[in-house]
Amino acid sequence: MTRGITRRTLITKGLVAAAGASGLAAAARLADRYGLIPPDHGGIYGAGETLTYAAQRLLMSHHSLAREFDRSDISRVAPVNGAPPETDAYERLLSRQFAEWRLVVDGLVARPSSFSLAELRRFPSRTQITHQACEEGWSFIAEWTGVPLSHVLNVVGVSTRAKYVVFFPFDQSWDSVDMPDAWHAQTLLAYGMNGQELPTGHGAPLRLRVPRQLGYKSVKYLSRIAVVATLEDIGEGLGSWSPEIGYSWYAGI
């Protein structure tokens, strides 16, 4: 009798597993179509990473806004992680207060362009006081001022084939965001911090701000932005420099 129950249970479980497997295959096709699969979906951790990214993308489908704070909440201590790029190109620009610096925007855009800092400052600006957590565990609240990335994207005209926006800084730590984050109202190209010009350590002259993700997504020291349809041919094809050194591409955690 016991054996009979066991067999019946096994058959039931087998059917459930088969249904689950075919369900998973269908889910994978749908997920890919709706942009729910992260570029670092391979390997042993891929399943967890994909579940996290897909679940959060579905939860945030109404373009939820990261929490914003009051001026009185701004942290007195805003630690800097890492050092400014040590390339000649960056040091030369820094020594001349970025007068000759230009942000290149190209890729799948109608009008490939480049912008000086003064030109970016003339665009409509947004100021937001947001929380930034480092993946290490510490955090601070700061005020950021910049031009929404969506404005720059509209100026250059983004192709309908666009799936990601890639950010190239003066060092090796390139990164990318998907289109929901690229068009998000709080995604800024920031040139100001706490009412001052962006300090060198925090990414001067221009950095990305993506407040719905951990700090490492907010690329500093920007040099070029490229709109692309695939990330497969950039670096190791994992979407950013982070997975190449062991950190997840998506950092909404």
Place this chain on the structure above:
Amino acid sequence: MPGVAIRDSHTPDRPRHSAPVRVTHWITVVSFCALLVSGFAILLAHPRLYWGETGAVGTPSLIDLPLPFVLTGQSGWGRYLHFLAAWASVFTGIVYVLYGLRTRHFGQGLRRIYNPLQRLTYLIVVFALFPLMIWSGLAMSPAITSVVPGAVSVLGGQQSARTIHFFVATALVLFVLVHIGMVSLAGFTSRVRMMTTGWTPAGTEQG
């Protein structure tokens, strides 16, 4: 010792633990170990705890854990493994709780083999500590809190959520240590076999 011994009153025609309990138990063991190891790897990147929204070196801490700062990238695989194991743990937990509610496992089922103190402890672990662990974990996510800001503000801020996550994890580790201690007192090998096959090994029936 008699006070902590697990009462053994199962009848031979019925396994001490049903198959769903056994399977979910061992999946939980594996995912809990993975969560613990990866959580520790993440913690070592910054073994200081704070209260409120923010905290960093240079600001007052709640507790400086007597652990080294390990900044060699261990939090990278740590976070990858942590979320993989968290998903496994959550899915297993959902199956276990649904099964338990359907079969009255949390009432009669536990009463069949455990004393009131043990039952209370299990119920607190399943219905208070694990949910609080998931909640405080999600409250650290800037993406999740953009959707549900209350999830983090109720806990006192993002750093408070991190601190709560640490202390609830510590409570779960204490539970596991006591649990393993009691299993050892009752006979480790036979108890592990019961949680694996469901049955007491023949000839080793014990109280």
